[in-house]
Amino acid sequence: MRSAGLSTTDVLKSATVNPAKRLGLKTGVIAKGYMADIVLLNKNPLLNIKNTTTIETVIKEDLVFNLQTLDVMLRDVEELNNKSRTIYISKYLN
Numbered sequence: 063m064r065s066a067g068l069s070t071t072d073v074l075k076s077a078t079v080n081p082a083k084r085l086g087l088k089t090g091v092i093a094k095g096y097m098a099d100i101v102l103l104n105k106n107p108l109l110n111i112k113n114t115t116t117i118e119t120v121i122k123e124d125l126v127f128n129l130q131t132l133d134v135m136l137r138d139v140e141e142l143n144n145k146s147r148t149i150y151i152s153k154y155l156n
Contacts, residue, residue: 103116103118104117
């Protein structure tokens with residue numbers, strides 16, 4: 063979306079505020095009465111949209127996942143996915 067000309071602010075809103083408003087959900091902003099799930103980043107995504115990948119902590123309801131825990135979770139999911147895979151995408155690539 064950024065490369066299509068949207069501002070960084072509009073890209074972030076399109077992933078947070080706008081869908082929540084459209085669906086009538088109490089999410090997408092930090093405010094009293096709204097759901098409090100949040101992703102904490104190391105760098106400001108308003109300065110560079112690629113900073114959305116600098117995840118440090120995820121808070122989901124009453125659970126807090128630090129970067130180390132997230133990395134372990136990702137590795138475990140990848141390992142399980144690889145074990146259960148019977149067809150590999152490389153078969154279809156040139």
